Amino acid sequence: MGVPLNFRSGESPISINNLTTAMNAVLDNSVRSSHPMFMNQLYAGVDPIALAGEWASSALNSNVHTFEVAPILTEIERSMLAKIASLWLGENADGSAPDHDGLFVPGGSIANLYSMILARERACPEAKKTGMPQGYVAFCSEQSHYSYKKCAHMIGLGMDNMIKVDCGKNGAMLPEALEAAIAAAKAAGKTPFYCGATAGSTVLGAYDPFAALADVCAKDNVWLHVDGAWGGAALVSKQHKHLMNGVERADSFCWNPHKLLGIPLQCSIVLSRHAGEFMAANSYKADYLFQPDKNNTEADLGDRTIQCGRKSDALKLWLAWKYRGDEGWEKLVDHAFSLAKFVEAEVVQDTTGAWALATPAQCANVGFWYVPPRLRPFNKDTATPEQFAEIAKVAPKLKDRMQRAGDAMIGFQPVPALNLPNFFRLVLPNPRHNSETKLRELMKRMDAMGADL
Amino acid sequence: MGVPLNFRSGESPISINNLTTAMNAVLDNSVRSSHPMFMNQLYAGVDPIALAGEWASSALNSNVHTFEVAPILTEIERSMLAKIASLWLGENADGSAPDHDGLFVPGGSIANLYSMILARERACPEAKKTGMPQGYVAFCSEQSHYSYKKCAHMIGLGMDNMIKVDCGKNGAMLPEALEAAIAAAKAAGKTPFYCGATAGSTVLGAYDPFAALADVCAKDNVWLHVDGAWGGAALVSKQHKHLMNGVERADSFCWNPHKLLGIPLQCSIVLSRHAGEFMAANSYKADYLFQPDKNNTEADLGDRTIQCGRKSDALKLWLAWKYRGDEGWEKLVDHAFSLAKFVEAEVVQDTTGAWALATPAQCANVGFWYVPPRLRPFNKDTATPEQFAEIAKVAPKLKDRMQRAGDAMIGFQPVPALNLPNFFRLVLPNPRHNSETKLRELMKRMDAMGADL
Structure with a gap:
């Protein structure tokens, strides 16, 4: 490519001409994910307006952790979250967004991780300070995304305690199988606390029956999360939103507009139906970043996150949504x-x-x-x-x-x-x-x- | 801004002219983080060559999880990791990079999270399947980044089990205080497994005494991680790299070139000194993504991660490094x-x-x-x-x-x-x-x- 791929020690600067040659070689040797024939993954094809937003956000180089360094981008994130919350839960009679809490996060796996941390905070608030006790179990479907297992690993629950529930022929979780799995876990002395459902499964595109799952979860106070990373997009369609029936009964919801909407990677949203939950679950109140004697600290998003720095992923979606309606x-x-x-x-x-x-x-x-x-x-x-x-x-x-x-x-x-x-x-x-x-x-x-x- | 910040239901498309007005308003109302007088945070001032790399990577919209969809970007990530591993551990006599394993990740907090998961995998490999047992404790300094506490929360260790160790007047961890803290934990029946040190602390810029900490950690087989998100940059300077003395004895290391090098957010690297550790700690082998019967699957980075999708954050650093040397x-x-x-x-x-x-x-x-x-x-x-x-x-x-x-x-x-x-x-x-x-x-x-x- 005109420039060695690897580095030597004492690497010398190269000319801008050689760099251009190298960059062209990188582009030429990359897969054309925006080509209509790229149908290999659940993302592709960048929306050009959103790309402009992504470029602006990179040039601004703003970090959406405190309001003082990202005022308008903080407001844009909140505005976009309110819009998605309205799609998910339905808007109030006066057109305002329902109560919600949420964040833009780097990908669906991390979105699912957030939901599991929120669920743990409800089931077992002492875990934040003293650690995850043994005995808790969670559920996801046989056809759900593998991140559910990885999240169970991450939060110290253990992959074995993320129990896979059978699906029907179409790949959707069977509510009676969930009910039986919960009953079996309880009979074994375990405490069920979380169920990860799916809207648009990775392989088959299946939609779990959310209302029936919510009925099952309600009986045992099990947190219901819906991973709509792919199929959550049905919410924008009058023709298809029936697939999401019952999703408004979930405790949390995630959606990746970087999938079906073609927003540049990454653009993932995780929402909870209860305001204040992200702060309760994640805050640490680092005094050098979230000092109460700074201006506008009540608007800071940072302490609700498990990241410190977060690039603005909301601007690109906001821009494209305004343009496309x-x-x-x-x-x-x-x-x-x-x-x-x-x-x-x-x-x-x-x-x-x-x-x-x-x-x-x-x-x-x-x-x-x-x-x-x-x-x-x-x-x-x-x-x-x-x-x-x-x-x-x-x-x-x-x-x-x-x-x-x-x-x-x-x-x-x-x-x-x-x-x-x-x-x-x-x-x-x-x-x-x-x-x-x-x-x-x-x-x-x-x-x-x-x-x- | 010419366009309402919030959304109505049935949001209509707006014209490109109105969109331009809105975009200008966003830019005008954003903090100029690239202005030389922005000295508020540990990031700022975008390197323009790196910004070009970031824009290209957004336009390519490639996801660095499988080689087949991101061949050259996978190689660029590996090449960049090898370069940083050489800076951290020193290169082999023949100029090649030392053994290492690593990833680009979205931010220093998640980098620290990876290190803690690797340490847990060594101390307690059953945690991956059966959950985090009680009784483990970790250490970081009084002046370290708050993400250590948040990571302890995330992995199910609990914030109380991330024990803060006293620092000297300069803000560096006192090795004798670490030794005493480990001894006290053991006396209380706990198992110390992880110490998070710091190169360039957030507030004071302090460098912990890595060699002395490594001596202490070695006695009890405690994993030593160095969070060099900010101060790891000293490794590129002949004049200042002495501050990093002993860092080559750490088990893992992270560095954010989005801080002192001005690479656009986010650009964070986490490295371990042992090849294969990321896969061992994190893999799940999802069969629809990492099928062994696809081409070049041995080069896939994805199953070593806790994310599924990852934007290429290596390209921008690679490009700028080639240009600047x-x-x-x-x-x-x-x-x-x-x-x-x-x-x-x-x-x-x-x-x-x-x-x-x-x-x-x-x-x-x-x-x-x-x-x-x-x-x-x-x-x-x-x-x-x-x-x-x-x-x-x-x-x-x-x-x-x-x-x-x-x-x-x-x-x-x-x-x-x-x-x-x-x-x-x-x-x-x-x-x-x-x-x-x-x-x-x-x-x-x-x-x-x-x-x-």
Whole structure:
């Protein structure tokens, strides 16, 4: 790249020309996550207005920990949180936001971590001072994001005490399975305190049944958190927000606009329904930062956090939201959902035997197998173990070919719990420049590239 | 600002012209953290080359969790970590980097959190699965960053089990006090497992005596972490790196180039001296993200983290480091340190009685009182309680006047442990456009603005 990647000791300065060459090489050798054919992860495709906001926020280099150093950015964070709280909980009769507390945080895993700390503070306030006692257990679904397990590790609960609850065929948590898991834990002398539900699961896009889960949790005073990092975006759509029914009964909620809305990484929000909870759970009142004799300290966000420094991630979302309005996001989300349904229909209606549906379209996810001619016909309900073993090898090989050819990037994985060997998980986090035509062409190219596998 | 700060339900899109007006209002109402007179926090003043790297990284919107989606950015992160590991531990005879493991993370608090999780994994590997047992204790200094206490809260250790160790007059941890604290904990039946030391403390800029602390920690197999978020920058300076003597004996180390080097927020590194430790401590092996049958999965950084998504924070540092070379950083850091010494000398040599030294220059910090004429002479060693009470009120009032006038932003705080009432803590995280002349002028303005206090 004109400039060595690694460093020597006594590294010398290089010229701006060489630096430009190096920078171009970095860009040329990076994956085009904004390309419409990047459908590999739950983020992609930057919104250009939000990118302008991100650039401004980097140039300002403001840290949203105290009001005195980030006055307007603190207010913008609060304003954006109020907007999302209204989407989540519904607004008051006078149009104001409901009671809430929250923060922008670096990613969904840390958002889930916050929710678990809030739940621990309610269940066991002495943990903050004296440590996490043994005997507490938490729950998440079999199909939930792995951060729930990692958060259990982090907070000293232990991964074994984050109990996985069975899901139905669609990947949503079964309320009766949660109820049974809670009962089993109590029978074993444990104290259930937290349930992490999911709106838009990573692989299948499943929405847990929040109202039913809230009923179960209420019986044992279990904190209900909804990880809507991906699927929380349904809240902006009149057509799809029914998927979120009951979410307003959760104690906390997180959403990553850096996923389906295309806000630059990172843009994650975690909210609780009770004002003051973040401060109670996290404050330490460091006297050199949060002195009461400074101006406007009541507006400081910093002591409510587990970070000290926080870059402003609210400005970019605020700017893009003002520009696009609620209707802009609604159109975007509806388009993403409809494209997933389109691919599902293409697979289901296929008469060549090249495609088989693994998991139906939920959120903006759809799962399918590409079936090379030698493996046709493939039917997951009647397939032999040999056919399963063979189909499992197709997606890794075809993906490899597509990667090398610079074609679409699409993830694949198995779901052992649902007896699904490796299938393509197509997600649509960047629907702005995608269309039914492009997706149909993609499937043609996959068929051409994989026919001899 | 032309556009309402808050949102209504059914928020309509606004025009690009109104958006521009709003953006200008945001910029106009933000604190100029890149102004040379912003000396309020341990970050400021963006390096323009690094800013270009930050903008590129936002436009790429790459997530450094898997190699397949961020190939060159993964390599750049590894290359940058190797460079910092060489600075910290010294390079091998052949010029290669010593064994290490590490990550770029969103801020020093989270860096400290990682170190504590690594230490817990060594002391108590069952904690990952079964939870944090009672009985463990950790140590940090009286003058260390508050994140140590918050991390103890987070990992389920409890804030009370993060024991604060006394410091000397200069704010550095006393090794004999650490030894006594460890002995006392053991006598009380506790298991010491972690000591968080500091290179460049937040308020005083103090450097703990790392070699002596390492001797103490070695006796009881206590993990030694050095929080060099601010003062770790001394490693790039031949003149100042002696302050870091013994740091190479620490088990882990963190440094925030977003502080003294002026890399845009956030740019924080945490390193351990043992390869493989991050994976052992944090991995969960989520099968939809870190599948072994994908290409190049051995290069994935993601499962070593406690986040899932991570923006590339390495590119901006890499770019600026290539451009400035080791000598560029050395010059910058030496200048910052020398300006702090200059202000100290101005205060000490002052004959008007307007200034009194609270804490000598260490790292790029210096602490002093402004003494209005009615309180002169002020001598901290002979001051009456009334004089102490009066001087404590000066800094808040003078800072308020300076804030309203749009003059310099300088923090203040008391240090009760050292019997120091509110004093100005001047820090120099942005020395690029600062000079002795400008600082002398600042002191004149402070004197003029505060004379009637």
